[in-house]
Amino acid sequence: MKYFAYLAIMVLLISVAGLFYLQRPDGQTWLTSDEITRQSSGIKEQMVSLSSDMLARAVKVVSETSQKIVETMTSDSSPEAIVIYKWQDGQGQWHYSDRPNPDGKSQQIVLDPNDITVVAAEDTAILKGSAKAANMSSLSPTPSSVYDPAVIKKLFEDAEQVKSTLEQRTKTLEAAK
Known part of the structure; x- marks a missing residue:
């Protein structure tokens, strides 16, 4: 396996180096250092212009948002x-x-x-049982694959728990009216 990796790397290097020597039908080589420099400079200029545009947009959004927040806080x-x-x-x-x-x-x-009333989010492990049990489950080793049957089973159990919790909250809201 180790020799195969060396062989693959050598083929790759020879292929790239060959582009500097092999010629196109018009007599020019496929790749030159001047062309690489020119294209990298073009890419650099594009990246700088994109980043400055994004920075200008971000500054505009932040200033508009902060202005709205200040207006909201200073209003009645x-x-x-x-x-x-x-x-x-x-x-x-x-x-x-x-x-x-x-x-x-x-x-x-x-x-x-x-x-x-807005309440900060807290540990939701209490919805499943006890926080101590949630801490114990977080110590278990992580499964090796997303397709592991235990992971899929846990995902469905969690989805059912969320569904029943949401149904219970909806019933409570309906009863409150």
Whole structure:
């Protein structure tokens, strides 16, 4: 195997070196150092212009966003009510959006920002059982392949757990109304 690797590398080097000596039908060689220098300079110029364009766009987006944030923070302290729309599709799945359902009827819900509490995300292992069990599972060795049956089984179990949790939350939200 080691000799095969050496042989492959040598063939590659000879092929690249041959491009400097072999001639095209017009008498020029396929590859010259001047051509490499010219093309690399062109690529460098393109990269510099692209990066400066991207930098200018990023600066513009950051300045616009910071201006909007400052305007929001300096405006009146009582935020406006937020309107969301709710509708149910043919499969019985509820949808929530900032735009009404384009295909049918939707319910308008007005949210008072003063009543909304944002909580930082925490360890979700408690949804599956105990945090201690989650820590134990994270210590297990990683599977060797994505196609490992144990990985696929765990993926389906996690998906079922998420589905049941979301259904339970939807029922709780419906009951609260």
